[in-house]
Amino acid sequence: MKKLFVGEVIRKRRMELGLKQYELCEGICEPVTMSRLETGKQTPSYNKLKTILQRLGLPDDQCYMLLSKNEMLISDLQTEITSCNVLKDPERGLPKIEELEKIVEPDDTLTRQFILRSKASLGKKENGQIVPYTLNEKLDILFEAIRLTAPNFDIDSIHEGLYSIDEVKVINQIATVYSNLKQHKKAIDIYYQLLWLLKGRKADSYGIFPGNRLGNGIATECATGCPCPDFFRMEAPSAPAPA
Numbered sequence: 001m002k003k004l005f006v007g008e009v010i011r012k013r014r015m016e017l018g019l020k021q022y023e024l025c026e027g028i029c030e031p032v033t034m035s036r037l038e039t040g041k042q043t044p045s046y047n048k049l050k051t052i053l054q055r056l057g058l059p060d061d062q063c064y065m066l067l068s069k070n071e072m073l074i075s076d077l078q079t080e081i082t083s084c085n086v087l088k089d090p091e092r093g094l095p096k097i098e099e100l101e102k103i104v105e106p107d108d109t110l111t112r113q114f115i116l117r118s119k120a121s122l123g124k125k126e127n128g129q130i131v132p133y134t135l136n137e138k139l140d141i142l143f144e145a146i147r148l149t150a151p152n153f154d155i156d157s158i159h160e161g162l163y164s165i166d167e168v169k170v171i172n173q174i175a176t177v178y179s180n181l182k183q184h185k186k187a188i189d190i191y192y193q194l195l196w197l198l199k200g201r202k203a204d205s206y207g208i209f210p211g212n213r214l215g216n217g218i219a220t221e222c223a224t225g226c227p228c229p230d231f232f233r234m235e236a237p238s239a240p241a242p243a
Contacts, residue, residue, distance in 0.1 A: 006049070011038040013056045023162065024055060027109055027149030046071055047110045051149075054164035070103060074111055081118050090122040090130045097122070109148040110166070116145035117170050138177050146170045155186070158193040168194065 014024050025034040028048050036042035037052075044052070053059070077100045084093030097118055104111045120141045123132040133141065146153045149167060158171060171190060179187035 005040060007038040007040045009058070010052060010056065013058055014038075017056065019162070024052065027151060028052060045108075046075075047108070051110055051164040051166070054166075055162050073103060074100065078111075078114055081114075085118055085121045093118065093122045094125060094130065113145045113148045113166065113170065116141050116148075117173060120145070120173060135177050135181050139174065142170055142174045142177065146174070155190055158190060159196050161197075163197075 014021070021034040021038075022031040025031060028051055029037075029044065033042060033044070034052075037044050037049075077096055081093050081096045081100065084090070084096065097115055100111070100115060104115070120133060120138045123130050125131075143153070146167060150161060150163070153161070155174070163171070171194065175187045175190035175194075178184075178190070
């Protein structure tokens with residue numbers, strides 16, 4: 001059976017895409033850490049490795065690692081919180097978020113991003129009552145979340161980015177909030193750019209295409225919030241015109 005060294009796989013794919021180390025690892029880890037990962041001198045956390053693989057369009061479901069006790073606890077809490085998000089159950093979800101906040105490391109941008117986008121969905125406690133965030137508060141939270149891993153994020157240049165599934169979920173939430181604010185043009189423009197990443201000219205270069213996990217993640221997440229049901233049956237748009 002052929003043995004694969006994950007650092008070699010990442011380096012090969014990165015070079016195929018013409019990416020610099022700092023471009024791939026932005027918001028995830030330092031370039032020096034990326035270099036050590038590629039040469040096998042350092043083992044990343046599971047979350048960091050998964051996100052790097054997703055950004056490269058590589059399958060992450062065959063990535064197996066021994067998790068630390070803390071990583072296992074974080075993973076279990078994230079699963080429970082995700083379930084609460086889906087079931088719209090803030091009564092159970094918010095205490096789980098508090099548990100997660102107590103154990104997350106300050107430099108764990110991926111888990112902190114998850115916490116922020118979950119808070120935007122579940123709301124907050126005020127005077128003993130659970131209340132939703134206002135739409136503008138949600139936008140502030142979600143922009144803070146996406147900029148943890150994409151510091152230069154700009155809604156007008158999403159098509160130029162390199163995103164993992166979780167980052168796409170945050171962008172989808174941003175578009176949904178704009179739609180709820182009746183700013184449909186802005187929401188549609190975000191979906192349009194995500195569609196271009198999914199079906200357009202960058203799809204092959206980023207390994208994003210219908211049928212792979214990242215492509216399905218984009219299509220599913222975006223379609224659920226898109227105010228135009230037929231949007232994802234459109235032909236792939238041409239690249240947005242340069243400014």
